[in-house]
Amino acid sequence: NAGVTQTPKFRVLKTGQSMTLLCAQDMNHEYMYWYRQDPGMGLRLIHYSVGEGTTAKGEVPDGYNVSRLKKQNFLLGLESAAPSQTSVYFCASSYSGTADTQYFGPGTRLTVL
């Protein structure tokens, strides 16, 4: 039981490049989330999904797209990376929404030059 895993752990991009971050969970959780963590600001919700095939916007969705084609995977895409997207990205999952604890992946450190 690996919990929540994220690929890759580190990445450096040039402005304008694209990339996809992969999150996988093996806990059969319905809900999955993508957050970004910036210094002094805590974690902010980018997008989330309440089930396979669904996605919804969070607090800071601009510049990101997501897909949940399989229940266990939640992909975060950057189509044209910008330096403002330099951050640490965390994926999380929970069995249900409001009441359940969210379990986090180890994070991906992304630098956009």
Next chain:
Amino acid sequence: AQTVTQSQPEMSVQEAETVTLSCTYDTSESDYYLFWYKQPPSRQMILVIRQEAYKQQNATENRFSVNFQKAAKSFSLKISDSQLGDAAMYFCAMIGGNKLVFGAGTILRVKS
């Protein structure tokens, strides 16, 4: 909109002593949940403790306990018998309506 405020950017505690981390929140939801997460240098987010807003009794997990004051919208974390392994960033968070909202965090340093 939900907000979570942690007014202490950094705290220090001597090993074996007790420290309290402050958190206040604001929400219009009647049903919500409060959490404290720990983030050590490894970056992994670890759940420390959770409190259901409808419960009056304060949650406790071993050396960690909370002081939940619903009317004041306050949710502080008390760490007793502090250990070197408690050194980390601590985040207060609340969830209501599917969205988890975090405070900015408090860095806890433990002195030996």
